[in-house]
Amino acid sequence: MSTFARDPWTEPPIGLLAELTHRCPLACPYCSNPIDLVRRERELSTADWLCVLDQAAELGVLQLHLSGGEPTLRSDLEAIVAHARKLEIYSNLITAGVGVSERRLEALAQAGLDHVQLSVQDIDPEGCDRIGGYRDALARKIAFARAVRRLGLPLTLNAVVHRHNLDRLEGFIDLALELDADRLEVAHVQYYGWALVNRAALMPTRGQLERSVAIVEEARARFGDRLLIDFVVPDYYARHPKPCTSGWGRAVIVVAPDGRVLPCHAAHVIPGLVFANVKDKPLRWIWQESPAFQRFRGFAWMQEPCRSCPRREIDFGGCRCQAMQLLGDPEATDPACSLSPHHTRIMAMADAEAAASPPTFRYRRLEPASSC
Amino acid sequence: MSVAAEDRLVLARGVRLRFDPVRNCHVLLAPERVLFPCPTSVAILERLREPRTLSDLARELASEFDAPEEEIAQDVAALMRDLIAQHVVRVERRAQ
C-alpha cells in the first residue's frame, strides 16, 4: 500500500485547507496566519464555499481541513460540513475548542464531520491562558474534548511546542491518553506569520529539542497501539528540510478567507506572486495553470545544491517561503537544510535566540498590531 | 502487536474507505492521511466496515477467491498487523 501521490505533479490535489475565517478568540503568538489578517467583511459567503467544494471534488480533492482562525465562528459550518459529506470529502475540523457548545458539536457530527483536531496550548492552566491570550481556556478545551469523545468522533490533540511548554511534554501525552484521543500531534513551532515575529520568544534550546525527541520515542514504544503520535521537528535544527506542502502545487490547495487560492498558507510572503480568487477564476484553472501554482513546480527553478541533489524528489528543496524569509531568495535551498551554505548561520541564530531570555510576546490580533 | 484468530477487527475510528472516480481507484481516508490500498487490501477493508475475526475473513476470502483457507489466513494476518500498526484497523476491545 503506498502513501500519497505516486508521480510528482501529475496527480490531482489531495487536500484543501479552507481558512474559513481569520477571526479567533485566541491570540497565539505562533499563529501561522499572516500578519495582515482578512477582516470579516471580506470573507467568502456560504454559497462561495459550497461552490469551492464542488470544484474541489471534481478536481479530486479527498480531504477538507476546516481551519482559520477559528472555523466554528462561522455559523454556516454545518452547511459546509454537510456539503463535504455529500461530495464524500473527508472533513477535519481544526479548532481551539473554546466557546463551542456540545449541541453545536452534535450538529456538526450529524452533518457528517469525520474528525476533530483540538489545539492545546499548554497543560498548565496558567501557561495555556498566557500563550493563547484567553482566560480559562484549558478547562473549556478539556470539556470540549470529552464532548467530542462522547459523540464518538475521532480526536487528535494538537500540541504546538516551544520553549515555554516543552518541559511539560510528558503531560501532553498523559492528557491525550486520559482524554482517549486517537492521535497526538506534537509540532514544534514553524516560523511563519506571527511565529516569525515571535521567534526569539519561542525558540527552544537544542537540549529541549533532544529531550522532546526522546520523550516522543519512549511514548511511542509504550502507548503506540493506543495513541498515534506524529512529531514535527523544528526546522532550524533539522538536518534536511521538510517536504513543504509535499511539493509546491502538488498535493495541497489553500483557500484564504477572502477567496484567494495559495499553494501554501505562507505563500503570500513571496513577492511577485499573484493569487487568483475563486470569485473570479475556476479552481481547476488556478490549480492547473495559474502562474502562482506553476512557479515552483518541477525542478528547473532549483539552484545548487538542490539541483543535483538526490533528495530533491523527497523534500523538493524544502520550503520556498522559508528561503524567502531567511535569505530573501525564494529559489534558494531552504536554509534549514544542512547542505545549504547558510545553514550554520541560521543554526547559530537559533542557538543565540534560545540562550537569551525570551522577549515578550507580540500577540496575534486583528487590530493594527501593537506590542503587549 | 499480534492478532489472534478470534480477535474482532474493524476499521479504526475516523477511517473511511471509498471509491474515487477521479483517480479510478479506492482510497482510504484517515486523519491527516490518504492511503491507496491495492485491490486485495480493498477486498479485505470493505469487509472491515463491520467487525470481523481473522477466521471470518479467511473463510470469506477463501471462498471468494477459491484459494486454500490456511494460506489466505497467513496473508491476511500479516496485512492486519501492518494495518493495525498504521492505526487504520483496530482490534475491538473485547470487554465492551
Ligand code: SF4
Ligand atoms: S494558532 Fe491560536 S490564534 Fe491562531 S488560529 Fe489557532 S487558536 Fe487561533
Ligand code: SF4
Ligand atoms: S540540498 Fe536541496 S534537495 Fe538536497 S537535501 Fe537539501 S534542500 Fe533537499
